[in-house]
Amino acid sequence: MHIDELLSQTSTLENIATDRWQCCHPGLPDNWGQGRTAFGGITAGFLHHALSLVVDNDRSLRAYHTNFVGPVNFNTPFTLEVEKLRSGRNMSQYLAKLIQNESVCVCVQACFGVSRDSKIVVNKLPSHTMQLPKKAKFIPQIPKVTPKFFRHYELAIEQGQIPFSWSKHSHYHGWMRLKQPVSQFTYTHLISLIDAWPPAVIQQLKLPAPVSTVSWDIEIIEPMDTTSGNPWFAYQVDTKLANGGYAHTEATIWDDKDRVVALSRQTIAVFD
The missing domain is CATH 3.10.129.10 (Hotdog Thioesterase)
Structure with missing residues (x-):
């Protein structure tokens, strides 16, 4: 649905x-x-x-x-x-x-x-050099491994590996969008979209293990343009610390005009 x-x-x-x-x-x-x-x-x-x-x-x-x-x-x-x-x-x-x-x-x-108008203007936001994808780079639907909700989103991974691939990486770079267009893209859609990425650390695991987000902070940087259709958003996330069964990640999200629209931080529990 x-x-x-x-x-x-x-x-x-x-x-x-x-x-x-x-x-x-x-x-x-x-x-x-x-x-x-x-x-x-x-x-x-x-x-x-x-x-x-x-x-x-x-x-x-x-x-x-x-x-x-x-x-x-x-x-x-x-x-x-x-x-x-x-x-x-x-x-x-x-x-x-x-x-x-x-x-x-x-x-x-x-x-x-x-x-509001303000005399204080500082801009140290990051940029990216990723090219807008022509299509998604598929994360396979593996029974009991790939979450079912993935069928509603498209991801194009530029850096990082699929979950449970025994990778040395703890970051993801890539693009994301909804699988199907919407009549009006809102923050409701953006919030759901940002969370579609797997926790960056689980690509380091060799076998599937339960992973759960404990808390999640989103900061909206630029008011989002009201748009229809199915826009791509760029996404880069890095794991800042992982130990004791918890991981802490920070992510940046850009729209398809290369404007930073949001920052995202998560605390993740890993039960490996």
């Missing part, structure tokens, strides 16, 4: 108390799965979708912090709850939760802000 079809199944957002809203969803099919849980990118994306229904139109997403608290079961209804923590003249802070079977499974704290 296409990502926009999933989003369209969300019920109308209801105001349940002062500065609190909720909506419901009938559940995610297992072809959006990542092991025993739903793909983290889609659940984090759903929470942004709910947030976008209440945030003021003059505010753009600036920071998005996600904690994956517990697994999200397939074909099981869940509720999205949004709470406005504070909204001032320049910034708004929100808390959003995905709740299933009366337990919080995913929790997001998001900051939205207006653009």
Whole structure:
């Protein structure tokens, strides 16, 4: 099922108390799965979708912090709850939760802000030299190894190896896009897309092992152009530290005009 079809199944957002809203969803099919849980990118994306229904139109997403608290079961209804923590003249802070079977499974704290004139201008953002791909470089669908959600995305790996290939690399360079075009590409789509890449460290493993993202931070650098279709985004991630069963990665995301649109940081648990 296409990502926009999933989003369209969300019920109308209801105001349940002062500065609190909720909506419901009938559940995610297992072809959006990542092991025993739903793909983290889609659940984090759903929470942004709910947030976008209440945030003021003059505010753009600036920071998005996600904690994956517990697994999200397939074909099981869940509720999205949004709470406005504070909204001032320049910034708004929100808390959003995905709740299933009366337990919080995913929790997001998001900051939205207006653009302002400032005398301070610093730009030390990285650039890349990768050529826009003509097609995806396929990651094979291996039963019980490749997550099912991969069928909804296309990756073009420029550097790094496929997961569980006993590689010496701990980074990925490449491109990413949705498998199917959308009528309007939004931050909901971008959030799900960024998380489609495998954790960079698992290419070092020889055999499959459980891997789980614990926390995930996205910083939006450039307001994203509203676009339709299926744009490519460049992606480069590097592992800064891995020990004691945890890895810490940092990534940069560019649009197809070579503008940095987001920075991403993850804490990953590896059960090898």
